[in-house]
Amino acid sequence: MSLQSEIVTALSTVASGAIYPQFVPVDVDLPFVVYRIVNKDPLVTLSDGTVEVNTIVEFDCYDESYSEALTLAAAVKTAIGLSSLVYYETSSPGEDYEPIVDVFMEPVFYGFWHT
Amino acid sequence: MARIGTNMTVAVESVAEVAYTNISSITKADPGVVTTATAHGLTTGDVLKFAASAGMVELDGQLVRITTSATDVFALESLDTTDYSTFTAGSYQEISAWHTLSNAQSATMPDGAPAKIDITTLIDKSKQYAYGLADAPDGSISGLYDPANAGVVAIKAATKSNSPLAFRIAWAGGQYTYFNANVSGGSGFDLAQNDAAKSTISFTPVKDVLDYAT
Numbered sequence: 469m470s471l472q473s474e475i476v477t478a479l480s481t482v483a484s485g486a487i488y489p490q491f492v493p494v495d496v497d498l499p500f501v502v503y504r505i506v507n508k509d510p511l512v513t514l515s516d517g518t519v520e521v522n523t524i525v526e527f528d529c530y531d532e533s534y535s536e537a538l539t540l541a542a543a544v545k546t547a548i549g550l551s552s553l554v555y556y557e558t559s560s561p562g563e564d565y566e567p568i569v570d571v572f573m574e575p576v577f578y579g580f581w582h583t
Numbered sequence: 584m585a586r587i588g589t590n591m592t593v594a595v596e597s598v599a600e601v602a603y604t605n606i607s608s609i610t611k612a613d614p615g616v617v618t619t620a621t622a623h624g625l626t627t628g629d630v631l632k633f634a635a636s637a638g639m640v641e642l643d644g645q646l647v648r649i650t651t652s653a654t655d656v657f658a659l660e661s662l663d664t665t666d667y668s669t670f671t672a673g674s675y676q677e678i679s680a681w682h683t684l685s686n687a688q689s690a691t692m693p694d695g696a697p698a699k700i701d702i703t704t705l706i707d708k709s710k711q712y713a714y715g716l717a718d719a720p721d722g723s724i725s726g727l728y729d730p731a732n733a734g735v736v737a738i739k740a741a742t743k744s745n746s747p748l749a750f751r752i753a754w755a756g757g758q759y760t761y762f763n764a765n766v767s768g769g770s771g772f773d774l775a776q777n778d779a780a781k782s783t784i785s786f787t788p789v790k791d792v793l794d795y796a797t
Contacts, residue, residue, distance in 0.1 A: 511727070511779055512688070513685060513686060513687055513688050513726060513727065514588055514589065514591050514592070514593060514687045514688060514689070514690070514726075515590070515591065515592050515683065515685055515687070516589050516590045517685060519686075519727060519779075520779070556776075556777045558777075579777060581779075
């Protein structure tokens with residue numbers, strides 16, 4: 469199972485399953501989560517065998533209010549914590565607000581070790 | 584051609600066959616040539632570990648690849664025995680299988696520094712030195728902590744029994760490096776938050792490190 473499919477499975481109960489890779493389709497209702505891989509760091513050996521990969525994933529949690537965005541981000545963290553993924557939370561650039569569409573976004577960054 | 588640290592393997596001995604004492608003679612030549620009293624059963628490219636407690640003691644613990652020319656004769660590839668002591672008795676074991684250290688990520692084996700001998704006399708105005716024998720190169724292999732790796736298990740056992748272990752480095756360009764070494768490792772590890780656990784194996788070669796172009 470790929471990391472992406474494991475992430476989708478882990479977050480299946482978050483935002484009623486509104487989890488999207490890279491970008492959100494048009495006219496999707498809030499709340500939703502958009503995830504993207506921001507870095508891949510393979511763990512290699514002299515024999516060139518990639519043993520595992522350390523992948524950093526950004527989860528952008530969108531909702532109508534600041535507090536709801538924070539709650540959604542907390543739900544993402546809880547879901548990842550309950551999953552079988554090998555994870556760690558890493559530094560995040562902080563929250564955002566999209567004034568044009570009046571949407572709040574709370575980013576969450578996680579590192580995952582996987583094969 | 585540069586040797587690149589990728590698509591290569593570092594391995595340690597897995598199987599050392601029974602020791603044979605059927606050596607009749609070893610020439611003092613480049614390369615040394617071994618004659619056996621009975622058919623040796625070896626083939627070109629086999630790797631042998633020698634033991635010699637008397638006579639040609641320079642060969643004791645040496646790992647060397649061979650080329651065979653007759654059923655009772657083989658040459659010690661790239662090993663110059665010209666200045667060695669005269670052979671009296673000894674044995675050899677074929678290293679017939681290897682454990683790959685698939686967890687290895689880096690290896691280092693810098694040449695040892697020569698002994699600096701002070702030869703200053705009373706009339707000298709500055710210190711004068713001569714170089715003595717160099718230290719054996721101290722090496723280490725760093726990699727992922729994998730105590731279940733068969734090579735690591737072999738190193739741990741050799742550490743415990745204080746026995747040298749044969750090493751083979753197979754380079755990406757097709758070259759091979761062979762040496763026999765005292766080893767230490769297989770138990771310890773380094774661990775940092777959110778990172779893979781690492782370990783380091785230390786070794787010091789016994790006798791010559793031999794490199795083969797193919």
